[in-house]
């Protein structure tokens with residue numbers, strides 16, 4: 001059986017009093033990508049699950065974990081996978097789905113055996129995984145470069161020029177509630193998700209990657225008038241409660257994968273904060 005760690009939901013009034021260590025232990029997920037092993041973070045925010053697997057020595061099979069009380073992982077769940085490493089494959093009940101760098105796969109409820117494989121162990125695949133509860137079985141779908149919806153956002157003048165790629169959203173693939181995409185900051189810009197927003201209807205998880213080893217991203221969270229920050233390194237993720245902004249500024253350019261779940265499937269459902277009113 002795969003390992004897991006639980007993260008409970010927090011009240012914003014309590015979070016105001018958290019010190020640096022408490023903020024990090026509640027919201028930061030270090031070393032997301034694990035070699036030959038899946039170690040889930042099971043969040044009580046919308047029962048959202050986060051993991052990353054790098055198959056090197058062997059293939060890795062997705063197993064259920066105790067809190068799901070299911071006979072197999074996807075009995076009542078859906079799964080989104082984005083490969084940020086070398087070419088790999090995901091076998092869904094024996095059917096091979098090849099995933100090149102930055103290709104994604106949606107796997108719906110009811111699929112029993114999921115196996116992850118790298119094509120070349122010297123350039124292994126790096127599969128980032130998000131999973132949410134599901135109520136309906138939608139078909140498996142691969143999302144390649146031509147399927148992704150791309151939007152250019154921000155500008156160099158406001159240091160927030162970035163490319164946002166929507167992979168697993170309801171205009172691209174049928175889903176119950178999971179949404180996933182990738183945002184890349186352009187060279188010279190630093191800010192993601194600025195102007196910041198909240199969406200009390202949905203929680204979100206950001207997974208930062210392509211952060212140079214000696215650089216960092218300062219991730220901003222908290223209620224708009226009570227913000228906090230968490231310094232983050234390459235390969236780390238952060239849980240964003242529904243009541244929190246989720247924005248970041250890097251000391252270099254970087255990318256991140258966003259994943260969301262909750263009340264609706266409208267990507268644009270955001271309550272935007274006025275920049276000069278943030279505190």
Ligand SMILES: O=C(O)C(=O)C[C@H](O)C(=O)CO
Pocket residue numbers: 153162164181182183192193194204246258260267270
């Ligand atoms: O840079 C951005 O802006 C984002 O990536 C925003 C996220 O997609 C998001 O927060 C969606 O709610």
Ligand SMILES: [Zn+2]
Pocket residue numbers: 197199204246270
């Ligand atoms: Zn958001």
